Amino acid sequence: MVQDSGPSPRSLDHVDQALVHALQIAPRASWTRIGAVLGLDAVTVARRWHRLTEAGAAWIGAHPAPVLAASGEGCLAFVEIDCAPGLLHDVARALTAAPHVAALSHVTGDHDLQLNVMARDPAALSRWVRQDLAALDGILAVRTHLAGPVHTEGSRWRLRALDRRQVAQLAAAGPRRRPDTPAFPLDDLDLRLVTALSVDGRATYRALADQCGVGPDTVRRRVGRLFAADMLHARCEVARPLSEWPVTVSLWGHVPAARLREVTRRVTGMREVRLCASVISRHNLHLVAWVRSLDDAQGFEVRLAERxxxxxxxERAVALWPMKHGGHLLDEEGYRVGATPLALWPGSGDRARP
Structure with a gap:
């Protein structure tokens, strides 16, 4: 686990907001490119970003994209856990250290913990539930829901601090999907790069090369291919209290099969929605949304019903404490305090040491 800390700002000024929005569009763009769009010099932009990351107010990671599971390279599951009284924190602490647990929250409702788990395949997921989870003291019950298609996820969420011209300029510098680069089987080096970038999505090719034991040119080609095939998404995140959307709402619902495509199209167009995924379970749709307040959580559901x-x-739940988000560890206020490098499945990132 990588740990860092610093003073936590209570708000973002307009420059910080513009910087975060810029990095949400082009997470790996050079500071010179970012600065030119924002009307600042590269040194000022880099200094601003360093201050935000030191405080845990913003960070850039990377995570496997939905096309990976769609191509047969792994699967995603949503796991609900009930804990014995007094042992929730111990269970959660153990699970945040698991490299294939991408997200974990303490939630309201019928269950104590909600997890997003990556696995090589359903059989590997079953072994993890039967063996690893079963070995943890304090777990009373586990419910596992396999994800189907992921219709939208958090890398598409934006702070919206820039104008259209600036957005267009940065979009040209962002990761580009190339139709002539289809998804491909990941080898050991690809997996190590995914793990390293999950901690620092802006890591230089030299730094990645040092971690993975290969040359920078090889890393540049491999990272470029992962992004071109849309198998990896870099994501700039901001501490929730600084986003004006501090409350996470999780919803489970049902849509008639014939209407699923149209409903997901409508739902993914809502600004609040961070995740929309089909699930193979007692319900067939799972949503995660960011809203402005607890009162707005109910308002969001009204807007959702209208749309x-x-x-x-x-079913519905509110995250009391999002403890882990994309592999990054958060304190009770939502500021980053460290990271557990992601691995698509146990052992896949052992040789990368961010």
Whole structure:
């Protein structure tokens, strides 16, 4: 686990907001490119970013993209866990250290913990539930829901501090999907690069080369291919209290199969929605949204019903403490305090040491 800390700002000024938005569009663009769009010099931009990251107010990671599972390279599951009284924190602490647990939250509702888990395949997921989870003291029950297609996820979420011209300029510098680069089987080096970039999505090719034991030119080609095939997404995140969207709402619902495509199209167009995924479970749609307040959580559900009347919400929960987000560890206020390098499955990132 990588740990860092610093003073936590209470707000972002307009320059910080513009910088975060710029990095959400082009997470690996040079400081010279970012500065030119923002009207600042590269040194000022880099200094601003360093201050934000030192405080845990913003950070850039990377995570496997939905196309990876769609191509047969792994699977995603949403796991709900009930804990014995007094042992929730111990269970959560053990699970945040698991490299294939991408996200973990303490939530309201019928379950104590909600996890996003990556696995090589359903059989590997079953072994993890039966063996690893079963070995942890304090777990009373586990419910596992396999994800189907992921219709949208957090790398598309934006702070919206820039104008259209600036957005267009940065989009040209962002990671580009190339239709002539299809998804491909990941080898050991690809897996190590995914693990290293999960901690620092802006890591230089030289730094990645040192971690993975290969040359910078090889790393440049491999990283470029991962992004070109849309198998890896870099993501700039901001501490939730600084985003004006501090409350996470998780919804499970059902949509008639014939209406699923249209409903997901409507839902993914809502600004609040961070995740929309089909699930193979008692419900067939899972949503995660960021809203402005607890009162707005109910307001969001009203807006959701107006936009997608075919969706019936059956279960809902609020994240009391999002403890782990994309592999990054958060304190109770939502500021980054460290990271557990992601691995698509146990052992896949052992040789990368961020």
């Amino acid at each position: 997608a009347p075919d969706l019936t919400v059956a």
